Amino acid sequence: MARFNADGTGVWxxxxxxxxxxxxxxxxxxxGDLPGIILNTRGAGDAVGATPMDxxxxxxxxxxxxxxYLTLTNNSARTPEKVDAANPRGPNRHGHIIRWHDSxxxxxxxxxxxxxxxxxxxxxxxxxxxxxELNQFASPDGMSFxxxxxxxxxxxxxxxxxxxxxxDQLLAVIPTDLVDASGKQVPVNAQNQVDLRRxxxxxxxxxxxGITFTPDNKxxxxxxxxxxxxxxxxxxxxxxxxxxxVRPRASTVVIQRIDGxxxxxx
Numbered sequence: 618m619a620r621f622n623a624d625g626t627g628v629w630x631x632x633x634x635x636x637x638x639x640x641x642x643x644x645x646x647x648x649g650d651l652p653g654i655i656l657n658t659r660g661a662g663d664a665v666g667a668t669p670m671d672x673x674x675x676x677x678x679x680x681x682x683x684x685x686y687l688t689l690t691n692n693s694a695r696t697p698e699k700v701d702a703a704n705p706r707g708p709n710r711h712g713h714i715i716r717w718h719d720s721x722x723x724x725x726x727x728x729x730x731x732x733x734x735x736x737x738x739x740x741x742x743x744x745x746x747x748x749x750e751l752n753q754f755a756s757p758d759g760m761s762f763x764x765x766x767x768x769x770x771x772x773x774x775x776x777x778x779x780x781x782x783x784x785d786q787l788l789a790v791i792p793t794d795l796v797d798a799s800g801k802q803v804p805v806n807a808q809n810q811v812d813l814r815r816x817x818x819x820x821x822x823x824x825x826x827g828i829t830f831t832p833d834n835k836x837x838x839x840x841x842x843x844x845x846x847x848x849x850x851x852x853x854x855x856x857x858x859x860x861x862x863v864r865p866r867a868s869t870v871v872i873q874r875i876d877g878x879x880x881x882x883x
Contacts (some may be wrong), residue, residue, distance in 0.1 A: 618658075618667035619726075621703035627717060627726045637777045638664040662804040671704045671712065672697060674758050678882075681766040681793050684802075686716045686731060688757040690773060701816060703728070710776045711735050711743065716792075726798060731792065732805035732813065738779035747807030752815050755779040759826045763834050765792050767881055769816070771825040771839065785825045787817040789881055817872065821845040827869075833880045835839070837872040 618630040628635070632654050632667030636647030643660050648654045654661045658821040663669070671692035678685050705713060713736035717726040735744035737753040748754070757780075759771035790805065790813040797803050805813050807808045819825045829838050844865045849857040857863060872880060 618662040618665060620666055621668040621701070621715075623702040623729055625727055625729060627668075627728050629724055629726070630662070630667055632658065632661050632665070636665055639666045643654075644839075650682070668701060668703055670715075671709045675767070677761050679762055679766055679768070679792060680764060684716050684718050684792070686694060686714055686760060686762075686768065686792075688756055688760050689713050689715060689771060689802050690756045691734075691776070703730070705730075705744070706733075706745075711739075711779075714757050714760070714770065723867040729804055731814075732790075734772075736776070736782070736858070739778070746805045747810060748805075748813075749810050750752075751789060752810065752813045753779060753782065753814075754786060758824070759828055761828045761830075763830045763881075765834060765879075766790075766793055769828055769837075773824040773826065783815075783818060784821060785819045785823055786815055787825055787828070789814055789816045817870075819844070820847045822847075830880070834874060834881075835877065837880045839870050839872070841866075841868045841870060843867060 618632055619627055620630060621627045623652045632644060634651060636644045644654050647664060648657050674688040674690050678687060689712055691709055693708045693710050695709050697707040700707040713733045714731045715728060716731045717728035719726045733745040734747050734755040734757055737748050737750045743799050753864040754772050755776040756772050756774040757770050760771040762768055767789055769787060769789050771787050772784055774780060795809050796810055819841050820827040824842040825839055826842050827840035839850045846863060849855050849863055
């Protein structure tokens with residue numbers, strides 16, 4: 618379990634029978650033994666002061682520097698009174714991606730929020746990363762780095778301000794390219810929007826989930842989960858006529874460049 622402090626630091630909290638709780642007891646006194654703690658992990662985390670997060674989903678590690686990224690899909694149940702530095706919007710209908718870097722002893726870490734999901738027309742409190750119509754998204758979910766350090770993340774969105782504009786999608790960004798004048802990494806913001814790009818959009822009502830690459834980064838695999846009334850023909854953009862029902866086809870999509878080059882390069 619982790620506690621994310623407001624100053625951008627954090628600590629890992631051991632879930633063990635001897636770990637002290639915030640009320641002066643121990644996890645052993647609450648749950649008896651280690652299996653009991655494991656079966657009540659969320660309650661144990663609350664008891665030791667871990668930070669409740671906004672629906673954690675996927676994690677991935679940047680192969681270039683060891684930074685860890687975590688998608689926090691959304692949390693419409695979080696109220697304004699319950700926000701904290703790591704989960705600063707309540708309710709959080711759009712989700713965000715948080716990242717951290719462990720200390721050498723792996724007992725603590727530093728962290729920041731890499732990007733906030735939002736609709737481009739959202740208020741400053743909603744669209745904190747300055748997203749545009751070209752990269753607006755909500756509910757980040759599946760996520761992975763390729764071997765070059767490109768971060769790919771997918772969405773599982775049900776937020777109406779986004780579903781009216783785009784289906785679920787796959788976006789890409791190279792985090793180590795986002796730096797300030799001193800060379801320090803910075804989050805996605807209004808000044809570096811060109812670096813976060815929408816790469817792929819799925820069919821109506823689907824979730825884009827699951828992602829992997831061939832070692833040469835020339836082939837990309839993504840899954841299309843529970844699409845709606847689609848496809849009607851072999852042409853994916855053809856709309857299904859009103860009153861016509863077809864069998865939705867969940868699938869794995871294989872993406873390659875026509876020239877055989879690496880995916881995601883110019």
